[in-house]
Amino acid sequence: MSKIALILLKTLTWICCLIPLAILVQGSITNNLGPDPTAQIEFATGHTALNLLVISLAITPLRQLWSRLSWLIKFRRLFGLFAIFYASIHLLAYVGLYAYFDPHTILDDIAKRRFITVGVAAWLLLVPLAITSTTGWIRRLGGKRWNQLHKLVYIAVCLGLLHYWWQVKSGVLTPLWITLIMAALFLARPILTWWKKQKGRTAQAA
Amino acid sequence: MLIRKPSPLTGSDIPSSEITPKEKWLNRRSFLAGAVATSATALVAGEIGNLIAPPTKVHAAGKLQTVKSPLTTTGEELTSFQDITHYNNFYEFGVNKSDPAQNAGALPTRPWAIKISGLVKTPKTFDIDDLLKLRPLEDRTYRFRCVEAWSMVIPWVGYSFSELIKQVEPLSSAKYVEFTSYFNAKIEKWWPESTIQWPYKEGLRMDEAMNPLTLLTLGLYDDVLPNQDGAPVRIIVPWKYGFKSAKSIVGIKFVDKQPATTWNDMAANEYGFYSNVNPNVDHPRWSQKTERVIGKPFYAQRRNTLLFNGYGDFVASMYNGMDLRKYY
Numbered sequence: 129m130s131k132i133a134l135i136l137l138k139t140l141t142w143i144c145c146l147i148p149l150a151i152l153v154q155g156s157i158t159n160n161l162g163p164d165p166t167a168q169i170e171f172a173t174g175h176t177a178l179n180l181l182v183i184s185l186a187i188t189p190l191r192q193l194w195s196r197l198s199w200l201i202k203f204r205r206l207f208g209l210f211a212i213f214y215a216s217i218h219l220l221a222y223v224g225l226y227a228y229f230d231p232h233t234i235l236d237d238i239a240k241r242r243f244i245t246v247g248v249a250a251w252l253l254l255v256p257l258a259i260t261s262t263t264g265w266i267r268r269l270g271g272k273r274w275n276q277l278h279k280l281v282y283i284a285v286c287l288g289l290l291h292y293w294w295q296v297k298s299g300v301l302t303p304l305w306i307t308l309i310m311a312a313l314f315l316a317r318p319i320l321t322w323w324k325k326q327k328g329r330t331a332q333a334a
Numbered sequence: 335m336l337i338r339k340p341s342p343l344t345g346s347d348i349p350s351s352e353i354t355p356k357e358k359w360l361n362r363r364s365f366l367a368g369a370v371a372t373s374a375t376a377l378v379a380g381e382i383g384n385l386i387a388p389p390t391k392v393h394a395a396g397k398l399q400t401v402k403s404p405l406t407t408t409g410e411e412l413t414s415f416q417d418i419t420h421y422n423n424f425y426e427f428g429v430n431k432s433d434p435a436q437n438a439g440a441l442p443t444r445p446w447a448i449k450i451s452g453l454v455k456t457p458k459t460f461d462i463d464d465l466l467k468l469r470p471l472e473d474r475t476y477r478f479r480c481v482e483a484w485s486m487v488i489p490w491v492g493y494s495f496s497e498l499i500k501q502v503e504p505l506s507s508a509k510y511v512e513f514t515s516y517f518n519a520k521i522e523k524w525w526p527e528s529t530i531q532w533p534y535k536e537g538l539r540m541d542e543a544m545n546p547l548t549l550l551t552l553g554l555y556d557d558v559l560p561n562q563d564g565a566p567v568r569i570i571v572p573w574k575y576g577f578k579s580a581k582s583i584v585g586i587k588f589v590d591k592q593p594a595t596t597w598n599d600m601a602a603n604e605y606g607f608y609s610n611v612n613p614n615v616d617h618p619r620w621s622q623k624t625e626r627v628i629g630k631p632f633y634a635q636r637r638n639t640l641l642f643n644g645y646g647d648f649v650a651s652m653y654n655g656m657d658l659r660k661y662y
Binding site: 156159161162163164165166167169225226228233241243294295297298299300301302 | 417420421425429430431482484526527528529530600601604618619620621626628629630631632635636
């Protein structure tokens with residue numbers, strides 16, 4: 129991939145990742161966020177954060193599957209950071225629009241309401257990953273330890289999905305699709321590793 | 335005191351040429367953002383695109399002649415017709431709030447019959463046109479509070495459900511009323527989006543059903559009931575959370591025991607049989623102290639929720655001596 133193409137694609141990625149925010153900001157200013165803007169802000173930011181996590185987790189299996197796509201790794205950090213960016217707005221919107229900045233309400237909610245408990249836990253797990261996402265931190269920790277630390281993203285994603293399932297009304301299946309996609313991405317890694325090994329063996333035997 | 339008007343007009347009496355164009359009520363919203371932004375966004379954030387150009391789809395057939403009601407709620411700003419018809423929970427037509435406006439056009443509202451059965455002296459089946467003519471149609475504005483902590487103010491059209499009950503003369507053994515909503519898996523093909531057992535069922539205690547506030551609802555904003563709001567006939571129980579007010583009713587049965595009801599079956603700890611609006615009893619997943627007013631900007635949406643949704647003067651005495659925390 130040429131340098132120009134990379135710069136162009138990165139710019140495009142930035143724009144795409146900022147569009148959900150732009151729509152929320154524009155909609156907030158013009159009061160054009162639908163009948164229930166508070167719920168819409170909360171839903172859109174949470175949904176975008178989860179979608180970006182899916183995209184960031186899809187990069188490794190895609191690279192394993194097609195080695196020509198190995199340049200995708202240059203985009204993973206960007207998607208991951210945008211995921212925590214939207215997760216943070218999501219959390220802030222809860223604090224401001226649902227809890228009205230009242231620490232008692234927030235602590236009460238975290239203690240009493242399990243979907244909030246796991247949601248906050250998911251966000252807390254993403255924080256160290258964002259902090260250590262810089263090249264400097266990768267060097268400081270060493271590739272192996274950095275990799276181990278960043279496996280936390282799997283737990284964060286599972287908690288994020290649980291947060292979604294526990295938030296919707298009982299019996300509503302809206303989170304099913306993203307859960308299936310996430311499950312497929314989780315399964316893709318061991319399967320692809322195994323498949324590569326098999327391929328390697330057949331190649332050796334031949 | 336109600337004044338009976340000579341032969342109130344019903345939806346079917348009006349030629350379609352005389353129907354007021356719906357655009358009159360619809361909030362005109364700006365259609366600003368381009369298709370590029372919308373499609374790019376769809377990739378990252380699903381449905382936000384819809385917000386830029388909200389679809390306006392109303393499935394309703396005509397105007398109704400109404401009279402003022404002494405039981406109407408005053409001093410509240412009405413929710414817009416656009417929001418009342420585009421923010422609906424009607425899971426047979428999809429679980430997203432915007433789905434019923436898109437899909438409920440499939441609901442066949444004529445011919446329509448309500449079968450009234452069970453512990454009554456004279457079981458009867460009413461045609462929808464008989465219901466529209468049974469009593470003068472009243473313009474009755476009520477607050478509407480959803481269990482999900484949002485609220486509207488809606489100018490319903492209808493008359494007290496007790497007027498219909500009188501027609502069938504319930505026996506003294508009738509203690510509860512059970513409502514059954516229309517269900518047809520081929521027409522309401524969005525039903526598998528949840529694990530609910532259809533058809534939708536709701537119920538009221540006999541005194542609740544007889545309370546003059548309980549409204550047999552046939553329209554809103556002086557129009558016949560739009561499909562997405564539960565056409566052609568539904569019940570409205572303004573002091574209870576919205577899900578108690580069953581839509582598109584085809585069956586009313588008088589029974590001696592508390593009937594099974596849909597959301598109570600799904601999650602009894604979250605949706606009690608009574609489900610009276612009560613700011614002091616939290617839903618397990620959120621507080622019910624406040625509500626988000628539909629149609630307001632996000633910084634002005636919150637308002638305090640009132641006990642019995644503000645209708646305590648009419649209904650509180652029915653629950654004297656009852657522990658409202660236990661019977662939520």
